[in-house]
Amino acid sequence: MSALREPTTDGAEREGRRRPGRPGGRSGGGGARRPGGLGAPAGVLAVASAVALAVAALVTAHLLVGRSEVPAREVLRALTGGSGEPAYDLIVLRFRLPRVLVGLGAGALLALSGVLVQSVVRNPLAEPATTGIGAGAALAVVVSLVLVPGHGATYAVALGGALLAGLLLWLLGRRSLAVTGILLGAVLSALTSMVLVVDSQPMGTVLRWLVGSLNARTSGDWAALWPWLLVLPLLGWLLAPVMNVLALGDVATTTLGLRPALARGAVLAVAVAAAAAAIAAAGAVAFVGLVAPHVARLLVGSDHRLLVPVATALGALLLSTSDLLAFAVSLDLPLGGRSVAGVPVGAVTALLGAPLLVRLVRQERR
Amino acid sequence: MITIPKWTDGPVPRTTTARRRPPSRALPRAVALTVALLALVGVAALSLGEPTLGPVRALGALLDAGDPAHVVVADVRLPRALLGAGCGAALAVSGLLLQDSLRNPVAGPELLGVSAGAAVVMTAVVVLGLQVPLALAPYAALLGALVAGAMVLLAIGATRDPEHVLLVGAAVSAAGAGLVVALVGLGTEGDVVLLFRYLLGSLAARGWPHLEAVAPWIGLGLLAAALLRSRVATLALGDEVATGLGVPVVRTRVLALVVAALLAAASAAVCGPVAYVALLAPHVARRLVGTGTRRTFWVAPLVGAALLVAADLVCRLVLYPVEVPVGVATTLVGVPALLLALAGRRGR
Numbered sequence: 001m002s003a004l005r006e007p008t009t010d011g012a013e014r015e016g017r018r019r020p021g022r023p024g025g026r027s028g029g030g031g032a033r034r035p036g037g038l039g040a041p042a043g044v045l046a047v048a049s050a051v052a053l054a055v056a057a058l059v060t061a062h063l064l065v066g067r068s069e070v071p072a073r074e075v076l077r078a079l080t081g082g083s084g085e086p087a088y089d090l091i092v093l094r095f096r097l098p099r100v101l102v103g104l105g106a107g108a109l110l111a112l113s114g115v116l117v118q119s120v121v122r123n124p125l126a127e128p129a130t131t132g133i134g135a136g137a138a139l140a141v142v143v144s145l146v147l148v149p150g151h152g153a154t155y156a157v158a159l160g161g162a163l164l165a166g167l168l169l170w171l172l173g174r175r176s177l178a179v180t181g182i183l184l185g186a187v188l189s190a191l192t193s194m195v196l197v198v199d200s201q202p203m204g205t206v207l208r209w210l211v212g213s214l215n216a217r218t219s220g221d222w223a224a225l226w227p228w229l230l231v232l233p234l235l236g237w238l239l240a241p242v243m244n245v246l247a248l249g250d251v252a253t254t255t256l257g258l259r260p261a262l263a264r265g266a267v268l269a270v271a272v273a274a275a276a277a278a279i280a281a282a283g284a285v286a287f288v289g290l291v292a293p294h295v296a297r298l299l300v301g302s303d304h305r306l307l308v309p310v311a312t313a314l315g316a317l318l319l320s321t322s323d324l325l326a327f328a329v330s331l332d333l334p335l336g337g338r339s340v341a342g343v344p345v346g347a348v349t350a351l352l353g354a355p356l357l358v359r360l361v362r363q364e365r366r
Numbered sequence: 367m368i369t370i371p372k373w374t375d376g377p378v379p380r381t382t383t384a385r386r387r388p389p390s391r392a393l394p395r396a397v398a399l400t401v402a403l404l405a406l407v408g409v410a411a412l413s414l415g416e417p418t419l420g421p422v423r424a425l426g427a428l429l430d431a432g433d434p435a436h437v438v439v440a441d442v443r444l445p446r447a448l449l450g451a452g453c454g455a456a457l458a459v460s461g462l463l464l465q466d467s468l469r470n471p472v473a474g475p476e477l478l479g480v481s482a483g484a485a486v487v488m489t490a491v492v493v494l495g496l497q498v499p500l501a502l503a504p505y506a507a508l509l510g511a512l513v514a515g516a517m518v519l520l521a522i523g524a525t526r527d528p529e530h531v532l533l534v535g536a537a538v539s540a541a542g543a544g545l546v547v548a549l550v551g552l553g554t555e556g557d558v559v560l561l562f563r564y565l566l567g568s569l570a571a572r573g574w575p576h577l578e579a580v581a582p583w584i585g586l587g588l589l590a591a592a593l594l595r596s597r598v599a600t601l602a603l604g605d606e607v608a609t610g611l612g613v614p615v616v617r618t619r620v621l622a623l624v625v626a627a628l629l630a631a632a633s634a635a636v637c638g639p640v641a642y643v644a645l646l647a648p649h650v651a652r653r654l655v656g657t658g659t660r661r662t663f664w665v666a667p668l669v670g671a672a673l674l675v676a677a678d679l680v681c682r683l684v685l686y687p688v689e690v691p692v693g694v695a696t697t698l699v700g701v702p703a704l705l706l707a708l709a710g711r712r713g714r
Contacts, residue, residue, distance in 0.1 A: 125533035130540055178529050182536045183701045186641065190697040193566055197690055211547040286540045347548035350541035357537060358521040 044306075047299075051313040055104065058320045062100035063092060065328065098222040102281055103214050103320040103345070105225045107288055109278035111315020112236045114289030115296075115308055116271035119243040120264050121177045124297075125361070127290035128275035129212075131177075132184030134284020136165020137276070138209035139192045145202035146195055155224045158209060158280035166272030170265070177268075212285030212346030214323045221281055228277035233312055235270045240304035243267060247302070285346045287353025288319050294360040322348040393661050396654040400668035404451065407675045411447040412439055415682060445574045450678045450692075451671035452577070453569075453633040454643055456584045458670025459591045459663070460629035461644030462651070466602045466659045467622035470531055471707060474645035475511070475630035477535040481639030482542025483514025484631045488638070489546045489564040500579045507635035511627045514538055519623070566693030567640030569678045576636045583632035590625045592663065598622050599659035640693050642700025643670050643677075649707050 063075050070088050078092040113128040120126075128134075140161020141154055165188060173180035192210075196203060207213070242263050245253050250260040275289070296311035323345040330342030413424035419435055427435040428444065457475065464473040475481045487510030491498050498506055521534045546564050597618045600608045605615050630644065647670035651662040654669075674692070677699070681690040 123529060123533060125530060125537070127533075127537065130533070130536040176529060178533055179705075182532055183705060185536075186697050187701050190566070190694045194690060194694050197688055197694075198685065207547060207551045211544040211551070284540075286537065286544055290537060343552065344544075344548050346544040350544045354517055354538055354541045357534070358517055361521045361534070 043300075047310060047313075051317065054317050055320075058104070058317065058324065059100050061324055062103075062320070062327075063096050065324070065331075066091065066096060067331065094219055095216075098219045099214055099217045099323070100320060101222045102217040102225055103323045104316040105222070105229050106214075106278040106282035106285070107292075107319025108312045108316040109228065109232060109274040110282075110285060110289040110319065111292035111296075111311045112233055112308065113271045113274035113278065114293045114315070115304070115311045116236060116239070116243070116267050116274065117177075117289070118293055119246055119304065120268045120271060122247070123178055124294065125290070126178050126181070127287070128271070128279070129284045129286040129289060130185060131166075131181035131275065132169055132188055133162045133165050133272065133275045134209065134212075134279045135185040135188035135192065136168070137162040137279050137284070138206055139188050139195070140164070141209055142192050142195050142202050142206050145205060146199045149201065154205065155221065155280050159276055162276030162279050163272065166268075166276060169272070170268055208344070209279070209283045211344045212279075212283035212349070213344035214282055214319075214326075215342050215344065217281070225277060225281045228273070232270060232274045232277065233308070236274070236312070237305070237308050239267055239270060240308050243304040247304075282319070283344075283346060285319060285349050287349045287357065288315050288322075291353050291356050291360065292318050294357075298360075298363070319345065319349070322352065392655050393664065396651075396665050397668065399654070400665055400672060404668055404672040404675070407672050407679065408447055408451070411450070411675050411679050412443050414679060415443065416686070441573065445577050446569055446572055446678070447675055449572050449577050449580070449636065450569055450675040452581065452584050453637055453640065454647070454670040454672070454674030455667035456587060456629040456633045456670075457640065457644040457674070458647030458651075458666040459588060460626040460633075461646075461670075462648040462659065462662060462666045463591055463594070463598060463622045463626040463629075464644075465648050466598050467619050467626075468531075469602055469604075471649070472532055472645065472704070474642070475515075475626065475634075476539065476639060476641040476644065477532055479514035479518045479535050479538035479542060480511045480627050480630045481634050481641070482539040482546075483510035483512070484508070484634035485564045485639045486510050486514075486542050486545045486549070488635060489549045492564075493549045493552070500575060504580060504583045504632045504635040508628055508631040511631040511634065512624070514542060515623065515627050564638045566691040566697075567634075567638035568689070568691040568693065569637050569674075570689045570691075572636060580632050580636045583628065583635075587625055587629040587632060588667070590621075591629070594618070594622055594625060595659050595663045602657075602659060638691075638693065640674065640696055642696045642704065643674050646696075646700050646703050647673055649703070 063079075064070070064072060068091060070091055074085060074088045075092050078089045079097075110128055114126075117126045117128055117131060118124050137158040138161075140157050144151065144154075144157045165184065169177065169181055169184055172184065192206070196206070208215075242258065245256055245258055246260065246263055246267070248256075253260045253263065279285075292315035293307070293311045296307050296314050300306040300310050326343040326345045326348040329348075409421050409424065412428065413419045413421050415438075417435065417438065419427065419439070423435070424439055427433040427439045430436060431440075460480075461474045464475065464478065465471060484507040487506050488503065490496070491503065491506055518531075518535050518538050521538075522531050543565060550564070597613050600611050600613045601615065601618055601622070603611075608615050608618070633640065648662060648666045650669045650673075651666035655661045655665050674696070677695040678692045681692045681695050684690060
């Protein structure tokens with residue numbers, strides 16, 4: 001398709017376009033003049049409006065679907081400042097709206113973290129859920145619940161654990177971040193299990209961080225998440241040129257006047273913060289941070305200035321759609337009465353994501 | 367005038383195989399060593415615990431049905447130790463086949479998603495209350511193992527970059543673990559014992575019926591692996607060489623993968639996905655007797671058996687009366703060892 005769009009049919013150029021993000025593949029994008037598959041302003045506008053439309057549709061669906069019947073008119077009235085029915089207000093504002101917002105936000109942050117992690121690791125198969133950050137959050141929550149049973153500050157503890165795991169990853173991962181992350185995750189999960197064997201009481205609470213779930217998110221979770229959404233995507237986007245340079249390799253980075261270690265440290269710091277904020281809210285949902293950047297790369301090429309916003313938007317849509325699916329499935333589940341917990345969104349992304357991953361990886365190699 | 371460069375002019379490239387192969391007496395010695403180790407660990411597994419018996423007393427109680435400790439030793443500790451040994455051997459051979467046929471030092475059922483796939487199916491069987499007899503459980507586990515393994519192998523394609531394999535395998539394994547947690551959380555309101563059996567692997571409360579269910583599978587798998595071992599050894603030399611030697615590359619690789627999945631699934635069906643034994647045992651065996659599937663085949667299962675029985679013993683005793691899932695111990699030992707193996711490989 002690039003041959004149609006561009007007069008240059010240079011083989012290496014096209015080869016690089018289809019193999020984004022590979023070290024030594026090609027420069028990380030051709031700048032604003034050649035932003036990959038889409039023409040610049042019109043394409044951006046089209047993508048932005050498509051995303052906005054999809055978000056609106058998702059929010060509407062989330063607000064209308066639920067265990068109790070709430071008419072559309074009542075939903076609208078609750079949103080615009082109070083209806084006559086306090087029960088509707090409660091359902092819409094305290095449960096349904098926070099759930100969809102947390103889903104969108106956590107998905108966006110996971111995908112953002114995915115792009116950044118893949119840039120640092122220089123491997124398009126890395127993802128935040130397999131870096132040990134989620135395992136760190138789970139371990140911190142389990143330990144804190146064993147020491148202080150029934151405390152309410154799980155978000156803060158999970159965030160702290162996730163950030164600590166990220167720090168550990170940076171300290172240990174001098175040689176290979178990808179392998180270190182996987183092994184760190186294995187060790188932290190083993191320690192979590194050891195604590196749970198001794199005291200199984202935090203089990204119910206910690207399931208959320210083990211698999212990733214958006215069930216029973218309230219406005220408190222959203223309040224803890226949104227400040228991150230203001231800062232981190234912006235930081236990620238500001239780092240996009242740095243990531244474009246990093247994709248050229250360490251030698252080129254140094255030649256262009258950047259210190260590779262420093263640049264990579266900055267990108268990793270934002271990646272860890274984004275993953276930690278998302279995982280503390282929704283648990284270590286697998287595949288969102290992996291699939292969203294891949295789809296984004298197929299859509300807009302490997303220029304990080306476009307890749308970061310597009311992947312972030314796609315991640316939000318992906319997680320929230322999966323959550324809607326998970327919720328719809330749990331409504332029809334025969335287990336209904338016994339287990340109100342519902343299908344966790346992590347199970348849905350796992351089922352959808354694994355075959356999608358196989359397909360994407362094969363497609364990119366071709 | 368054509369000048370042919372003399373082969374001995376430059377420094378002769380010494381392959382790693384040549385450098386690391388010890389003299390040929392190493393194989394019997396290593397086999398004797400590992401058998402002795404396994405026997406030692408086995409006797410310890412029979413004697414330690416509550417009640418703790420002396421080794422002589424334990425062996426006596428095993429043979430003497432009138433001894434009050436007979437039940438403990440013969441019906442509880444012996445099947446558990448045998449099961450540990452059998453599963454350890456099966457996992458080790460599974461890892462050996464995967465590593466040599468894919469020529470990848472980090473290939474192992476736990477990192478290729480094979481164990482996770484088997485665990486998902488077994489969890490579904492238990493949690494959803496499907497009526498699958500114990501003897502058929504390995505079939506179900508094998509199905510899951512093959513699906514997950516095929517998925518990972520499709521995704522990694524022709525690449526041999528260990529990092530690539532690890533990342534895809536980790537993603538699929540994470541998905542499997544997520545499904546296990548979801549199933550357990552949905553069906554049973556957080557049954558911890560169940561979760562650990564299928565997430566980490568555990569040998570707790572296994573008896574003769576479990577051993578009987580899985581023994582034919584492990585035996586079959588080991589036999590098939592024994593028949594395959596010289597062909598797999600040829601595969602480890604490279605696809606071109608193997609083709610040149612008349613070995614059908616693709617068919618052999620697929621066969622090796624199926625046998626590896628069978629062994630891993632058999633073990634996962636009764637004791638869950640015990641991690642890192644399959645990865646570690648072949649590396650230890652190579653340290654002892656050098657590379658080459660023909661030689662390591664005899665040592666790796668013994669190493670794996672001793673490893674798993676020892677790990678199970680530690681897990682049984684360390685937090686007595688609570689049992690730690692054996693997967694915790696193998697992970698805590700296996701991860702640093704794997705890091706060492708990778709670092710050593712990169713250093714060369």
